Amino acid sequence: MISLRKLSVLREGTPVLNNISLDIALGESIALCGPSGCGKSTLLKTLLGGCHWKEGEFLFEGDKVTAATIQKIRKRSGYIGQENALGGVSVLDAIKQPFQFAAHRSRLFPENEMQRLMQMFSLSEELLERKPSSLSGGQQQRVAIIRVLLLKPDMIIADEPTSALDAETRDAVIQEILATGRTVISTSHDPVWLSHCDRVIFMDNGQIMKEERDVRYG
Ligand SMILES: Nc1ncnc2c1ncn2[C@@H]1O[C@H](COP(=O)(O)OP(=O)(O)OP(=O)(O)O)[C@@H](O)[C@H]1O
Numbered sequence: 001m002i003s004l005r006k007l008s009v010l011r012e013g014t015p016v017l018n019n020i021s022l023d024i025a026l027g028e029s030i031a032l033c034g035p036s037g038c039g040k041s042t043l044l045k046t047l048l049g050g051c052h053w054k055e056g057e058f059l060f061e062g063d064k065v066t067a068a069t070i071q072k073i074r075k076r077s078g079y080i081g082q083e084n085a086l087g088g089v090s091v092l093d094a095i096k097q098p099f100q101f102a103a104h105r106s107r108l109f110p111e112n113e114m115q116r117l118m119q120m121f122s123l124s125e126e127l128l129e130r131k132p133s134s135l136s137g138g139q140q141q142r143v144a145i146i147r148v149l150l151l152k153p154d155m156i157i158a159d160e161p162t163s164a165l166d167a168e169t170r171d172a173v174i175q176e177i178l179a180t181g182r183t184v185i186s187t188s189h190d191p192v193w194l195s196h197c198d199r200v201i202f203m204d205n206g207q208i209m210k211e212e213r214d215v216r217y218g
Pocket residue numbers: 011012016034035036037038039040041042043187
């Protein structure tokens with residue numbers, strides 16, 4: 001689905017990713033892991049066209065990625081960031097926001113699915129009327145995940161998706177994101193999340209150091 005070939009990325013003139021080669025197949029779940037600042041988030045952002053590569057190749061479904069194909073990737077992806085900027089007057093507004101974008105406007109908002117996910121992630125419906133900024137970090141993270149899941153993207157790109165969650169809600173999020181057979185490209189330091197991914201890619205200093213399959217911790 002995605003192939004990176006000897007990709008190098010600069011941020012403000014400084015090399016951040018060096019010589020990254022990585023193939024990600026449809027339906028695979030990948031986690032990037034490594035010390036703070038090693039380039040994990042930059043790699044995720046590059047996949048969505050947020051950072052530009054100066055050398056190497058980026059292929060999506062066999063085609064070289066250009067401005068047009070980046071749009072194709074974005075349309076088929078849901079991004080869960082480290083900072084969950086939930087706009088809107090209320091949490092319900094924030095969840096419904098993507099359904100007002102041109103790409104999704106023709107879709108019916110899946111009310112029942114939202115209620116199911118709220119329950120799965122231990123969020124009471126009373127939260128829907130609250131201001132997004134009044135929610136705790138973990139509540140905001142779960143709302144951001146619900147917002148992405150309701151769009152049913154083929155691919156989820158998630159930066160530390162369980163960082164603010166307790167064990168119970170973390171397990172529910174793993175169930176909904178990783179146990180559904182979709183393509184997932186994530187960063188994580190959470191051993192339980194890592195143990196549910198098909199492949200864990202270890203990075204350091206802007207490079208891929210090694211890769212492990214069937215990682216089991218604890
Ligand atoms: N907007 C930016 N402009 C310039 N440099 C940046 C920017 N964002 C990140 N960097 C730099 O790029 C390098 C990689 O950062 P990145 O956020 O990709 O690391 P990370 O591995 O995801 O770290 P963390 O685990 O702390 O989130 C760091 O040296 C960082 O200072």
